[in-house]
Amino acid sequence: MAEKSETGLPRAVMIAWGMEEAPQRGPSRGLSHERIVAAGIELADAEGLGAVTMQAVARSLGFTTMSLYRYVSSKDELLLLMQDAALRLPERARLPEGWREGLRAWAELVRDAYRSHPWVLGIPRGQSSVLMPNSMWAADLGLGVLADLELDMEAKVGTILVVSQLAASMVELEEDLAAEGLLATTAAGSALLGEVITPERFPHIAGLFATNARAGGEESGEDLPVIDGGTLGVDDEFGLGLSLIIDGLERRVARSRV
């Protein structure tokens, strides 16, 4: 699917690693991959991924749409480059010593990266993503935290992967919920939901809705958001998931040490 140059690597990977030999002949270039990618990121940060069109990127650089194609072979390729560039973790990150705190800090780092460029989550991360420089660096940083742990490499890689996926998922969820102020449901809507989410059909989850639905009569007047995802903030969900993983990891280490 992703185009490969004759090197066997997707072109986006080549570009991101700076392995793209600059042409020798012809006029000097007025643009660069870096500038194009930066322009795309700026646009995405300001107005979302939907605002990133070839035309918009080119215009913001003062060039025509088609000029971009001298540097990037498709929009998808540009998006891949933007994705990697946006996920750059600090070069010299100071992480706490112990692996527990270290992993926690690393997770926070990854999460912050997603948080400051949430649109990244809207880009399908193909197989090439793993080969990109910043993705590589993030993985290396994470593995460094677990370096001294008595665990085989596979499990370490798996852990890093799971934690980073957790971070991504939570940021995505966070964005979704923020998009319209919580699960903004008015009292009227909540009452409607209460009619179908009955204890008979949903024995375990109905409770979460019933309490609030009952309170929202006609008199409350205001259109309060009634449901808020179980009153547990996304922040805490992230912390919980992370804690579970860390605890689980600790136990696994302890068991293997025997």
Next chain:
Amino acid sequence: MAEKSETGLPRAVMIAWGMEEAPQRGPSRGLSHERIVAAGIELADAEGLGAVTMQAVARSLGFTTMSLYRYVSSKDELLLLMQDAALRLPERARLPEGWREGLRAWAELVRDAYRSHPWVLGIPRGQSSVLMPNSMWAADLGLGVLADLELDMEAKVGTILVVSQLAASMVELEEDLAAEGLLATTAAGSALLGEVITPERFPHIAGLFATNARAGGEESGEDLPVIDGGTLGVDDEFGLGLSLIIDGLERRVARSRV
């Protein structure tokens, strides 16, 4: 962002719960939400999310494009409906008794749902997703597994959420990797990568590449895929993540019990 009817609920939610009162006057309807959604799912299953266009869906039903808009107010709304419909878990799922095995089985159920309709992952799941019937049912089922656990509701909801996100992430990863046969990198490409992924710059991860890169000289002849994501299959990554979470959960319960 998501349009709300005067009930305060997004229209997609209303439709999915069957709360959309059918019109009284006028000709009888030749279509239905169900048929449209089913047609969309069929298309997505067969040719991917990209093949789902209003025109294609309409054509597959023998109607014109614009007729769909009598049932669905936008393509996004249709995608939301497809997402929920595709994630239906079996109504009468028999899950193992113990919460550990039960949670594992539930996770497998969720994962299978994503697996049989991977395109669902390409649909941004907005805040309304949580209010959709099948999403609700999945959550209820999951909470049922944890019902007897001595844990506050918030933590249970959090667990369910984290596990389902894990399942989604792993299926997505799985799809990405399968898209082009592993991280299909030829020996030549791997050698190139070896030049930039040096032990100095990537002390912890370089090892994963070095071993293979060294082997791939000119003589090997074949263009073998050299890197495969750390030799750990996505299947195992999922199992690992799940184990970590379950172990972590067990510990949390034990600790709170004192």
Next chain:
DNA sequence: ATACACGGTGTATGCCGTACGCTGTCTGCG
């Protein structure tokens, strides 16, 4: 000096979602 590789541009194509207005149909009200 010159051939030609290459940068930037303008134009054109085809696909997309969807707004709008039309025609014909069915129903609840008078």
Next chain:
DNA sequence: CGCAGACAGCGTACGGCATACACCGTGTAT
């Protein structure tokens, strides 16, 4: 019983998108 009006399905049209292609001017390797 009849009719106004709500509603189904359709055709047309528009604006936006990614991108193929032909063109011209530029600068370097020969």
